[in-house]
Structure formats: structure tokens, C-alpha cells
Amino acid sequence: MAPNISVNTGNVTLDEKIKEWLLWNKDPKAAEEVQNYIDNGDIKKLSHLFLKRLEFGTAGLRGRMGPGYSQMNDLVIVQTSQGLTKYLLDTIFDVQDKGVILGYDGRYNSKRFAELTAVILINNNIKVYMYSTVCPTPFIPYGVLTFNCAAGIMITASHNPKEDNGYKVYWQNGAQIIPPHDKGIQKSILANLVPLDASWDVSKIYDSPLYKDPLKEIMRSYYAVLKDDVLYPEVNRNTILKFTYTAMHGVGYNYMVAAFEAANFKPFIVVEEQKNPDPEFPTVKFPNPEEGKSALDLSIKTANLNESTIILANDPDADRLACAVKSKNGDWRVFTGNELGALLGWWMLHVYQVRHPDADLSNTYMLASTVSSKILSSMAKKDGFQYEETLTGFKWMGNKATELIQNGKDVIFAYEEAIGFMCSSNVLDKDGISAGVRVAEMAAYLETMGLTLIDKLDELYAEYGHHISDNSYWICHEPETIKAIFERLRNHNGKPNSYPTSIIGGKYPIIGVRDLTTGYDNTKPGNKAILPVSKSCQMITFTFKNGLVTTLRTSGTEPKIKYYSELCASPEQQNLNELKGILSEMVSAIVTEFLQPEVNGLIPRSS
Template sequence: MFDGRLSFGTAGLRAAMAPGFNRMNELVVIQSAQGLLYYMLSVFGEQLKTSGIIFGFDGRYNSKRFAELSAYVFIKHSVKVYLLSEVCPTPFVAFGIKYYKCCGGVMVTASHNPKEDNGYKVYWDNGVQVISPHDINIQTYILEHLEPEENVWNIECLYDSNLLSDPIMELQEHYYKRVNELLFPDLNKEISNIIFTYTPMHGVGYPYIEKAFKNSKFNPVVPVEQQKDPNPDFPTVRFPNPEEGKSALKLAFETAEQNNSTVILANDPDADRLAIAERSIGCKKWKIFTGNELGALLGWWMIQSYKLINGHVHPKIAVLSSTVSSAILKSIAKKENIYFEETLTGFKWMGNRANKLISEGFEVLFAFEESIGYMCGTSVLDKDGISAAIKVAELAIYLEKENSSLSSALETIYNVYGWHVSVNSYFICNDSLIIKRVFDSLRQQRNYPNSILNGRYLVKSIRDLTIGYDSSTSDHKPILPVSKSSQMITFNFENGLIATLRTSGTEPKIKYYAEICGDPQKSNDANKLKCLLNKMVEGIIAEFLKPEENSLICRSE
């Protein structure tokens, strides 16, 4: 707990709540807020006081308290503060920054992490999570302002200040209005036989999804009663993350089957991610869509609904995905003559890049990452599980009227744009030295492995974004930015398989991502591709990660 100090990582702080400078607690939050305040003053000057900052919080233990303490740090320095009075989705903070033209914002959340954790996600004036140099500079200012200022714990004075306002109602009204602008106006959503089951995974999402569906004239969702209200203990799930699949969605399946529901929508606890499951009529088996599959469906639908609304595709339309996500969006964009761009992993990169593209005259329709994060439109320059849920529901109803389903539409997409078969998972490793050893053994001073399975599958090129090496470029420098604070190596094989190994920015995990692509209209090749993919991934795990030798814990549902 006292071995070092929490430093800004993936757009802020995240750790277990406990005493010590290396944990989330009131002192660390106050120190962080002070550092953020003084850095923002150095950048924005007096503008910070008038434009202000916005704070939101989720339903975890201490989240509201951490937000209030942070707000008071800024109030004490005569800065205007927007503090949402109720638990809210993370996307509302990103949306609020742009709507109120704030200098920045903070969302107190640990997203889908275990119940012991909390976090501090920081956004800049563009409504996007901070990246370098802001994160480095904020950390420097924190270290320069470690001593809590006088009476900073006295938050009773917070609510007496005329600099404090609660934007929760106004923000919702304008957010839902912007969500409606994404929708296809000629679709009668109330005349549908689809019943949507919804779970917020003990998080903040239910009242916001309920209002969003009502505002957009959808039939009401059926909530998973045991999980619909915020509960910081997350009593019904081992991990409060719908990405975990069957184990996390068990109660959702039961609720859906009791209500003859065929589509499940699931947000994570801060409602910025979305998972989907579908059951075909007359079939008992549920299909849980992977993040890549849902990215394919949503990306295709954002483009198609744009065409339906506007009649054509504007020449400066853009879509984005992260480098570890499926290449399906790239394939769709290529065939539809739409600009595509790949970024580093995480919406702090996609959001900032989208913001830059907007300044260059592009209209960014969609961005996604395989870890069930989706950005539909640019009202929120971050992943948003509420607007994504509305667009998926719209797509499901549209397909129903075409006598189709989400599963059928996905197969059609692959038949048209090419089969993209992928597998993503992770190993848990709580020892940072072991993680370093795993990646150092692969690196070996750029003497990387050149094949797997006794030389049967050869490596064509290697990109290492930790040390800044790419064997495929003329100067051996990668095009994407380098990040020395995280591990990430990508292997491109001769047969077209692309495999990436990386560490998580928020959890003690070594993640792996692998994909191989086939030709359109060759559905028979899909099974062959899956067999090849699974064989090669087994080889990569055994020879590159060596789980038994390195005591790695396999993901289990």
C-alpha cells in the first residue's frame, strides 16, 4: 500500500480502496484533485474559473465522497463546478464537457473492475480522456501539491457555494435529444414483437436506459430485477463485466426466457460498454456476440442508416478502430469508400483522433474497440453504452421487419466483406516482474521468435510498440505511437494471421488477440479458418506465454 505512489495511467487512476499512497482513498483523491487544479490553472488561467469543470460518479463505495472532495478543491479556488447529484453513466461527463464548454471533467469510477476498486478518470476540454503530455504534467503537479490545503475536507461548505450547480436533468434532456439524431426516422419502433431484456450489472445504467428507450419511442426494456439497482457489492456476479460472457449474463438469460425475450442488452457498471446476446425464435441456445462481432454489426448499421437518412455517403466520412480490434471495419470501409483509421488501444486514442479528424472536416460516424466499447457519432468522444444500446435495438427492429436477425445480419456482413475470424482472451498475472519476464523473453534484444509449432507457421513481421520497433517499415519505426509504460507486441504471420500480446492498462492481465481473414462469399472456409486460428493460438500461448512455467491464471467463466 505504501510501495510507491499511484500515477496516471489509462486517463487517470485506478486501484483498490485502502490506506496508502498506492491505493484509492480520500488523501490520494485530494492530492490528485489539487494537482489537476493547479495544472489546469497553468493551462487555462482565469478561463478555468468561468468555464469550470464537471464531476460525475458511479455507484461504488466512496465514489460520491471522492467526487465531492474533488469538487470542493476546485470551489475553494473560485472555479465553477458542475457536480452531477446522482450516479451517472461515464459518457455523461464526456458529453457534459462539450455541452457546457468546460475545461475538463472527472468521472469517479472503476468501470467493471472488482468491487474493491475505484478510479479517477480525467477528461480534457475536448471531452476526451487525457493523453500525453497532460497525464505526465498532471502527475508532476500532483507531486508538487501533496499537502492538503486548509479545511479541504470540510465539504459541508460545498453545497453552500453559488459556484456549484447540478446539471443532471438538463444534461439528460440534451443527451437524449442527440441520441435521437442518430436514429432512422422512418422506423416505427413501437410496432415490434422484440422484447429487450436489460441488465446494468448492478451499475448505474437502468434509469438512463429506461429514459432513453422512452424518449426514442421504443417499447420498455425488461430489467433483470436482481441487478437493476446500483449495488457496490455486485452480489450476483463474480466479475461485474458483461464481457465475461455466460457467467456474467446468467440472470439475464433467466429473465429473458421468463419473458419470451430474444435480445439481451447488458451494460457494465458505469454504462460505457455494451454486450449483446440473441436467441433465435424456437431455439433455446443464446448467441453472445463478441466485441468484434458487435463492432461489425454496429459499424455496418451506422453506415447503412446514414445512407438511409441521407441517401448517399459523404466523401469525408470516417470510421476508426483500435489496432487489436477486428479488421472487419476496415474491410467494410474499403468497400463502401469510407476513410478508415487504426489507433492505439483505448478510446483516449480514438477519441482524440476523432476530434482531430473533425477539425479537418471529417464526419466521424463510428469507432470501436474489441472490449465491447462503441462510439456512435461524436456527441460523446468516448465509448458510450447507452447510445450503442439504442442503435442495436434500432437495428434489431429494422432486421425484424426484413425477416432477419442480428445473427443472420452478421453472417451476411461476413459474406459481403470477408470472413474475419478472431479469438481474444487473457491470463491473470499479479506479479509485474513475471509479466516483464514474459515480454523480455520474446524481445531478447530484437531477436524475436520467427515461427511457431516447429516452424510450420512463419512470422512475417513484428511490431513492438513498447520499444518502438517495426520490422515491416523501412526505418524499423512504427507508425503508431510508442508507449513505454505498457507492453505490446504484434506478430504478423505469413499466412495472414495477426496476433497481439499486451498488458491491460487497468487490470493485472496479459491479453492476447488473434485474427485471420478469408474471402467473401466462402462461408465454407469459415470453419477451416476457425480451426487454423485455434491451432495457431494454442501454439502462441504454449510457446510465447508459457502459462505453466510463468504461473499464469487462465480466464475462466
């Protein structure tokens, strides 16, 4: 029953959408919020909430929680789950037997959204494996493969602000969904918007013969695999290193405890204030360890008090990993995602070669996203393994890994610069739990030779050449402004495919342009890009004559224009200060000339 709310905004279509949502909604608090917007005459807000609809983006939905079709709420979850369920029934013939695995994090409404999804699957006679407590996101793709499920769903907004939540979908191959499934699911959602009465009754889930809690079985299996992959258990047990760990108010603590036990480490020191799930994220401005020292203040304080020299940090759903090391002068060095990618790439190759001394490395692969460092490419050329580049995001790396594995290849590592790491192919997605243990193992092994992670990174750059990056972002809440910025770059001289040819008045010429929004690439035959093209997001890469590669792109989940710049030097170019000076000069010019922050009213990252 719709509450007794009088709707009259002066817009017939808007009035109809508000009435429709109120008719189907069963959350009285959400209805009260809508009433307040109506009473205040906030037509702009009401139009945003009810005339726009969340669409499947980065492998699902992610957005702010609240009423309306453009936000995450019970009704949108019911509609989404009805559409997804119908799509699964139409697409996978044995979905009812295979089942779907479900998980949720510690955010507001996460368990509720998972239960609403579960009951709809059960109502359609689909087996449901739903974790009985909060779990890390990687337990969903791992569970898909372990139970041979038709799909997996994780309710999480990862490291987004506390107001957000998300709905992440994995396909039966254990990787995040990619086209055409995302569009197919969206179409199915729109065809199944009317909520069935049975879709709201979550009381029947736990007594249903179709429900199973997979937690114990996955815990046994996941940690047995993790333990089997440990190369030097005695080194781990005897290391003098003391590790500090933070779960960032997320789900990771218990799972990292189990990981350290499996890898034969002594217990780590925990940041007590951030140990347990807390949807308020009270001690951090942004619950994202990628933000660097600002997010690791408590971790550094805890480590210093306990004479610990290494910090491991998960984001709230434990699929990302950050690491900081105390240097010899007492300062803390927070590794970038690219630096950790270089270290873990070396370590995973080391482990693979020790275990398979006679392996043909030409069948061994590492992957990275196109905006990540080219360090793995440099390593591959020298060491003989294969390197593949994919579009940004683990949905592309996970599916590429699946394709390679099906063709008999070994995929031993994949990463993206946003501190996401896939160490082995047991989880076809980023996994902050296994990555945390691998970094700890590597540090313990290096310590036996008197080396730190910082020392090893310096060795890698000496061997393969410095790869120095400057990655950041500007905030822009106006989609039209973002579009105008990129269109200006595409029409630099007033004609299509006319891009900038240099910066600083010709000082640094541009020799390559790849636009994955339009499909233009002047370095390929017919000027056609090889990587998949997406008109729904902005992404242009400029390659400069001196070796700098810069990518400008929009975020699929946040109001940001991101830039990624890397200067790749040869091993002979070891003057780091000189290289840093060139990188700084070029990035500053790229921001000023290409993004024009002042002209476009962009908000800097630090604000």
C-alpha cells in the same frame, strides 16, 4: 492530528512515509487498518502501501480502495485533486469561467471522492458542474462539450471488482487525457501533496454560487440528440421484439429507460435483481458483461421467462454494452465486441447514407483500436469510407476523432473489442446507453425483413470475408514475470530485435513484427513504428503469412497478459470450420510457445 500509533518497521524511509500519511489522513478506519498491519509486523504490505504511489495511467487513477499511497482513499483523492486543479490553473487560462464537470457511480466512496474533488475546485474559484446523483460515464465527456468545460472527472472503476475505484479525467476537447497532460498532472500532484485544511470541508459545496447540478439540462440535451438520430421511429414503436436489459448493479437503468422512450420503443424487461446500483455486486462474480454468459445468467433466465429474444447489458458505469440473442434452436448467442463492432459499423453507415445520400464517403471515417477486428478496414475498402487504427483505448480514438472533426471530417463510428462503442461524435468516448439503443434499432429494422442480428452478421461475413477472433487473457500478479516474458520475445536469439520467426516449427511463418513498447516495426521504413510508443506498457503484434494477426499486451488497470488473435479470410474462403481449426491451432501454439503459462506460473482466465 495523527493518531497515537507507534511506527517502527526497521526501515527509516518506510517509517517516515507511514507517519506522513497518518499525519495527513482524516479517516479513522483507515488509520485502524494501518495499525493492524504494524501490529502484525506486515512489512511487505506496509512497503507496498506507502513506498509506492498510484500514478496516472489509463486517463487517470484506478486501484483498490484502502489506506496508503498506492490505494484509493480520501487523502490520495485530495492530493490528486489539488495537483489536477493546479495543473488546470496553469494550463487553461479561463478554467475558472469554463468550469469542470464531475460525476460518480454507485461504488463505495464514489460520491465522497467526487465531493472532495469538487470542494478543492471551488476553493480555487473554479465553477463546478456536479451531478446530484449517480450518472453514466459518457455523461461526463458529453457534458464537457455541452458546457464547454475545461475538463471532466468521473469517479468510477467501471467493471473492476467491488474493492476498486477510479478517477477518470477528460480534457476540454471532450476526450480522455493523453500525453503530455497525464505526465503533467502527475508532476503537479507530486508538487502539491500537502493537504490544505480547506480541502476536507465538503459542507460548503452545495451552497456555493460556483456549484451547479447539470443533470436536468444534460438529460434534456442528450436525449434530444439521441432522438434526432433515430432513423425509423415507427418501426421501433411497432416492433414485435421484446428486449431484456440489465444494469449489472450499476447506474444504467434510469438512463436506458429514458433512451428507449426517446427512441420510441416500448419499455424493456428489466433484470430486477441487478436493476439498482449496489456496490457489493451481489449476483455476479465479476461485474463485467464482457465475461459472457457467466455474467448474463440472470439476464438469460429473465429473458426466457418473458419470451424475450434479445438481451442488452451495460457494465456498472454504463459505458460498455453487451448483447445476446436467442438463436432459432433456443440457444443464446453472446456477441463478441468484434461481432457487435461489425454490426454497428454496418448500421451506422446505413443510417449515415440514408440521411446523407449524396455524401462523399471519402470524408467519412470509422475508427478501431489496433487489437480490434480488421472488419471495418475490409468494409472501408469495399464501401469507400475511411478507416483509421489507433492504439488500444478510447483515449486514443476520442482524440483521433477530435483531430479528424477539426479537419472537416465526419466520424460516424468507433469501437474497441472490449465491448466499447462510440456511435456518432456526440460523445467522444464509448457510450453504452446510445450503443444499446442503436443495437435495438438495428434489430427492429432487421426484424421487418425477417432477419435477426445473427443473420445479418452472417451476411456481413459472406460479403466482406470471415473475421474470426480468439481473444482472452492470463493472470499474472508478478510484474517482473510479465517483463521477462516480453523480453524473451524481443531477444529470441539472444540479440536485440530478434523476435520469433514462426510457430509450430516453421508451419506458420511470421512476416511482420510491431513492438509498441520499443518502437520497432519491421514493416515500416527504418523499422520504426508509426503509432505512438509507450515504454510503460508491453505490446507486441505478430503478423503471420496466412493473415493471422496476434497482439500480446499488458493491461493498464489489471494484472493480466491479454492476447488478441484474428484470422481475416477473403469472401472466397467460406469454410468456417476449416478457418476455426487453423485459428485454434495457431492460438494454442502462440500461448504455449510465447507465453509459456506453466513455466511462468500464469493463472488461466477461468480460475
